[in-house]
Amino acid sequence: MVTDEYGRAPVPHAEVRVDLAAIRDNVAELKARAGRAEVMAVVKADAYGHGLVPAARAARSGGATWLGTAVLAEALALRAAGVGGRLLAWLTAPGERFSDAVGADVDVAASAPWTVAEIAAAARETGRTARVHLKVDSGLGRSGAPRADWPALVDAALREQAEGTLRVVGLWSHFAVADDPGHSVNTEQLEAFGEALAWAETRGVRPEVRHVANSAATLALPSSHYDLVRPGLAVYGLSPMPGQVRPADVGLRPAMSVRARLALVKRVPAGHGVSYGHLYATDRESTLGLVPLGYGDGVPRHASSGDGVGPGAPVLVDGVTRRVAGRVCMDQFVLDLRDDDVHAGDEVVLFGGGDGEPSAQQWAEACGTLSYEIVTRFAPRLPRTYVGTEDEP
Template sequence: MNDHSPAESRRLLADIDLDALRANVRALRERAVGGARLMAVVKADGYGHGLLPCARAAREAGAAWLGTATPEEALALRAAGDTGPVLCWLWTPGGPWREAVEAGIDVSVSGRWALAEAEAASRAAGRVARVHLKADTGLGRNGSPPADWSDLVAAARAAERAGTVRVTGLWSHFACADEPGHPSIAPQQAAFADALAVAARAGLDPEVRHLANSPATLTLPEAHYDLVRPGVAVYGLSPAPEIGSPADLGLRPVMTLRAFLASVKRVPGGHGVSYGHTYTTSGETTLALVPAGYADGVPRHASGTGPVLVAGKWRTIAGRVAMDQFVVDLGGDRARAGDEAVLFGPGDAGEPTAEDWARAAGTIGYEIVTRVGARVPRVYRGERAG
């Protein structure tokens, strides 16, 4: 366990179970068909769980690749000693292309400008740039549109012949794989197959072709190709309730968010609670103060709806979430300052889950865990030496 000082952790902490993460990676690897390997996506500080500890645990469980959004994340992995394949996909002009090429990081290219950046970085670094060409098969974010794909592929093949680039991957991303049976899924698969065919005719022979995110890893084996690319599932969250709960999918949530009560007091009926007095006590009651707020990642729009386990029961936030704190009404139940309040976890002890919070806040579990702020200490269980 990589713990923090008691003074630091007795307000609020995120308890990270790395053994659960390793088990999730192994379970997802078992889902991969046809010899497909697994890329563990560790972007956004490991979905709020901690980039480096989660990356190490994923590698220990057999993740062949790691995936990041920003170059800074990928370079942090290299600085920490990770030497395995890493893909970084969210690039802008003028980014640290040379540093990435020097570090042996695979970079994603969606257009001619990005290919030119990779080629320039290769010449500056004196090293071949490892490039994944991304096709826009229907998501409409990054990726080369079909009208430009042949030109991009031809330019990349020319760069290979010039010795500046090696096309190591061809890839795309689903828009609606979290909605089984969605009418966009089959056309995206067909568009990706077409993009692969164009690349093959141009003479490209990548190491990996990849399309499957978390929901596709779980439900679309025909989309697994050479590599599956789960993100949120690595951290034990279901990518969508329609696909199943974490337990249904053989996954276990990795993060438990715990707070410790800062105050417990009796108040009379008619007492307003928090800003705006959107909640008023109906009678004499006990209020408990949870020292966590929207600066820590507790959604303000979960005011009056967010669940928390205090004194053995589910409570709902009373009134508005403030920057650093919120209140729960305990009714006739007792508690003391310093008692634990569990905002979410795996649900083993009856506590809410991240999905419960997502429903309460009208969002998705991804946002609940990734928004847990940097000032919340992470405590790692199951960390291995070495």
Template structure:
């Protein structure tokens, strides 16, 4: 069972302290809206970091049921978890791109997972695992076109391409992808955007002239999917946007792109009490009540993923009214000044949601904390149970 507050905007399963509600119907709607933008290009549902806090397996299953046949993860362990959950190669290709020496190459090969290679050391470890397992590898060569993180620098690209083609000629691997990643696609007009488009075109041109015939070429992330159609190539990798958050809030809110936030976070008032004026609140007494008032205790804190930077600024909705965190966020709890109102103990407190009923959003929390909505949803911890609604039955 669930309970709702007086405005009908917050729901919470009976008896739970806090809960993240994941609207799978909204997720499917977002994927449909994104596919309209990608046209002939395929869509990759990026489910790294436990699907940005939304639950990787559930979100991956919904994406596959909606017709998405590429899934993206950062680590090989994330990719293996999808396969262990029953999402097989016949349902979706899975790409993992963040490797360190000694990684689980053999397990990934046996699971039919695509791997990204940015350097000769990784190619050598992969080839060794192929020889040991007898399972050829599916490889995406990543070019560093200006982000300066993972990816092969232009001066080293010819050597990596040549080594990959030699391994392919031996039947050890197949180069199925060529890719890169933007540094500032979320900043329209940034000079790095055109520089990276040009750099990627050059990397593609060299590799294809050398003999690479990739299945997919991919560059676009969520902001590029929304704003840079010339970057779409064969595949668009959408992370934040599929969860209904705008990767370019300065350009448009989620609704402007046909998106709806998927996660709502709700807790339950654990205590309501009257205190006199001049009363300190939470550690360090950074908030002191200006007069007699009521305080509400919300039983979530930074151990649940509530940013400590939200101290004194994080917005919540209680009984239809916006409140602000009073004083410091503690490990397990924070306090709001209710201004004399006396909601019932157990009243739902909506920390963030889609925003359609006047509640705060993850973007509001990002602004309050001086960070991004990405961080707000991704950091919600395992101590907060997820409740899934609107599922397709996948």
């Protein structure tokens, strides 16, 4: 039996199934849409819940020449697993072990002069030259140097580059509303990014890659592709613009499905309360089915239904879509299956990519959130089962 690092076995009655061939093919589609730009497949947050190393290898086999993580720990885990290719980690704080990054051949990002100084110190410690991507805040208001501070960041990096401690290999930024391609903020950010690039180039910066495009921009803003695009959600077959574009419209297919088996099936009379608070009650004699997954596994509590809450997230059972009935509990939730001919042990599909299966986007809509949150939240105690290839070129 496979166990985790603490010797715990995964639950036997549910799984997160990941189609690595879908990830590979999605990346190939995104690469075709990116034109001459290279593709960085973003595998942060355990590859959006799909599994860091297997997803990274599948993305590489689909043509991603770069991989991207937020935190350095995930980049180092990829290197420890033998995953090659260019690799960028961009979310760091003071005291980060940049020497580990430099030693593992991981590119790092800087948004402020103090970051440049720490990276340079780490490079001196390791005796190797660090590769750095300088980030400008072109309008998102998150990480990145404010435009007024951009000259100071560039000059700090160039001073260290002259000393041989680092090399500025990338200039980058991030969109705020790329999921609304016609929004004026996209134009404003591209103009601001262009100005930041031009200023850096006047100072002698000659980057290998300039990059700003996320999933939505990769699909809908070709003027933003520059030398490298950074799709994340689209790698996993989900649409970053769900109100405008379905995955199939752009040649993508979802890679994740969440499946379980009914733990109990029972008949109850009309008016029977269901789950905590009795927010839901049967309107007739009915069959209740117990699904052994809950918010401790990653099922959102907002997937509940009943008086004063949402409509309930959809679940497929024996070819029929039913909705979560009542409150989602820590380890379980209930379905009102009416008179369906179902039995304990029958498979239920929370969401997936197959015909008739509910989608992660439908779950997001039922829970008032984004598909990003739905796929990233499923807990490690649910085993990941991989289908398709994970061979790295």
